[in-house]
Amino acid sequence: MKKIALIILFISFIACKQEDTYKNKIKEDVAFLSDDALEGRKTGTQGEKKAAAYIVERFKELGIAGKGTDNYYQSFTFTPKTNPHESVSYTTNNQDSTITGINVLAYIDNQAANTVIIGAHYDHLGYGGEGSLYKGEKAIHNGADDNASGVAVMLDLAAKLKGVNTANNYLFMAFSGEEMGLLGSNYFAKNPTIDSKAVSYMINMDMVGRLKQDSTLAVYGTGTSPVFKQVLSAHNDKFKLVENESGVGPSDHTSFYLIDIPVLHFFTGQHEDYHKPSDDADKLNYTGMETISSYIFDVISDLDDNGKLAFRKTKNESEESPRFRVGLGVVPDYLYDGEGMRIDGVSEDKPAQKAGLEKGDVVVKLGDSTVTNMMSYMRALSVFDTGDSTKVTVKRNGKPLEVTINF
Known part of the structure; x- marks a missing residue:
């Protein structure tokens, strides 16, 4: 009985050591x-x-x-x-x-x-x-x-x-x-x-x-x-x-x-x-x-x-990603898996901020293109150049909002 007790004590000691x-x-x-x-x-x-x-x-x-x-x-x-x-x-x-x-x-x-x-x-x-x-x-x-x-x-x-x-x-x-x-x-x-x-x-x-x-x-x-x-x-x-x-x-x-x-x-x-x-x-x-x-x-x-x-x-x-000459000036939410492109941050003095877009807005339309995910957002953005302007539709708190973006 004493031997069994000693074995149990030894095993407990080893376990504690491993935890330590x-x-x-x-x-x-x-x-x-x-x-x-x-x-x-x-x-x-x-x-x-x-x-x-x-x-x-x-x-x-x-x-x-x-x-x-x-x-x-x-x-x-x-x-x-x-x-x-x-x-x-x-x-x-x-x-x-x-x-x-x-x-x-x-x-x-x-x-x-x-x-x-x-x-x-x-x-x-x-x-x-x-x-x-x-x-x-x-x-x-x-x-x-x-x-x-x-x-x-x-x-x-x-x-x-x-x-x-x-x-x-x-x-x-x-x-x-x-x-x-x-x-x-x-x-x-x-x-x-x-x-x-x-x-x-x-x-x-x-x-x-x-x-x-x-x-x-x-x-x-x-x-x-x-x-x-x-x-x-x-x-x-x-x-x-x-x-x-x-x-x-x-x-x-x-x-x-x-x-x-x-x-x-x-x-x-x-x-x-x-x-x-x-x-x-x-x-x-x-x-x-x-x-x-x-x-x-x-x-x-x-x-x-x-x-x-x-x-x-x-x-x-990345090889399929379209090249674009302008940007909204936003940080996309790369973890968002819903419909559209959700904005995770807005840069100072950029088109998105000037148009009143906010963190949390979900871009669902850019110009004539429907935005369903990040890739479609980039494709839509790629057709614009500096000096262009277009309409952007976002969902804010579940409700649609349309703004004008000047690139």
């Missing part, structure tokens, strides 16, 4: 990464280097080894674009005109045949400049949601995956240079530090900090492997999922899809603080971030015994 190894530090990680002291973590700056060093220390704290070209680091040097249509040139020479970014990589080696990549970009816009939607005086863009949120959830998953789901290895990556054109992930895809042919799938988290009251969560890349939709559905009892099959999008998962790796990108939507100094830590939904982390963990757990996932090519919606 996991600590939720999501809020703490966001607070550090989005602090003014890092000056917006722009690629190549001292602020980004401080962020990289912090992420390395977090991996060390978790007991996860480095997997870069220099322990945890993978540096890449590039010449910035001088016009938006050219490609960035990577170089081995550090010169006055070049910038050096740093990917941060850590690896759980379970001696498995395949590896799962879990990533998030940690760079942001510094004091603004190109990419900023802020029109005021020079100010730090802290990027709490974009993308301290994704890095914090990545680190949380790293803590949860220690010693469990051991049928795969796990490569955790904090990417540099995302805001300048997916540079860090693109560089890794061309210069992998593991066998990329043995990568089962890649999970990307970019802007997962603003889960709304209706719990809408966007997941892109659901068509890149035949098993994704079923697994996402099987573990979802908390979210209103908005799924997009395409593996191509404006974030780092695209770099992996383009080398035939199945991808999933998690995203809670744009907002009025996107690419502005007001994207601060106090505006994040930390309970929502914890729920997203648990959901992704459940998906990873389900896929643990699936072996290497089959890859499937998807339609590239």
Whole structure:
């Protein structure tokens, strides 16, 4: 009897020890990464280097080894674009005109045949400049949601995956240079530090900090492997999922899809603080971030015994997107799955604001064209040029309202 009691006590002790190894530090990680002291973590700056060093220390704290070209680091040097249509040139020479970014990589080696990549970009816009939607005086863009949120959830998953789901290895990556054109992930895809042919799938988290009251969560890349939709559905009892099959999008998962790796990108939507100094830590939904982390963990757990996932090519919606010369000056609600295009934000001194359009309005007609979704909205917009004017019909609080837009 005494032996049984001792065994039970020992098992309880081990269980407590395992619980002690996991600590939720999501809020703490966001607070550090989005602090003014890092000056917006722009690629190549001292602020980004401080962020990289912090992420390395977090991996060390978790007991996860480095997997870069220099322990945890993978540096890449590039010449910035001088016009938006050219490609960035990577170089081995550090010169006055070049910038050096740093990917941060850590690896759980379970001696498995395949590896799962879990990533998030940690760079942001510094004091603004190109990419900023802020029109005021020079100010730090802290990027709490974009993308301290994704890095914090990545680190949380790293803590949860220690010693469990051991049928795969796990490569955790904090990417540099995302805001300048997916540079860090693109560089890794061309210069992998593991066998990329043995990568089962890649999970990307970019802007997962603003889960709304209706719990809408966007997941892109659901068509890149035949098993994704079923697994996402099987573990979802908390979210209103908005799924997009395409593996191509404006974030780092695209770099992996383009080398035939199945991808999933998690995203809670744009907002009025996107690419502005007001994207601060106090505006994040930390309970929502914890729920997203648990959901992704459940998906990873389900896929643990699936072996290497089959890859499937998807339609590239960006190639079908019409080009347009004018804009309304609004931020679309990319999580809206109703009829029309819902406005999630209105820019200062732009056509939409001047016409009296507001956040929450749903555009249902633009000129002679009916707007049923984002693609039809873009097609309708593409026929207009600077100096044109047209009628726009929106639904506001369920009632139609017609205004005149001057481009």
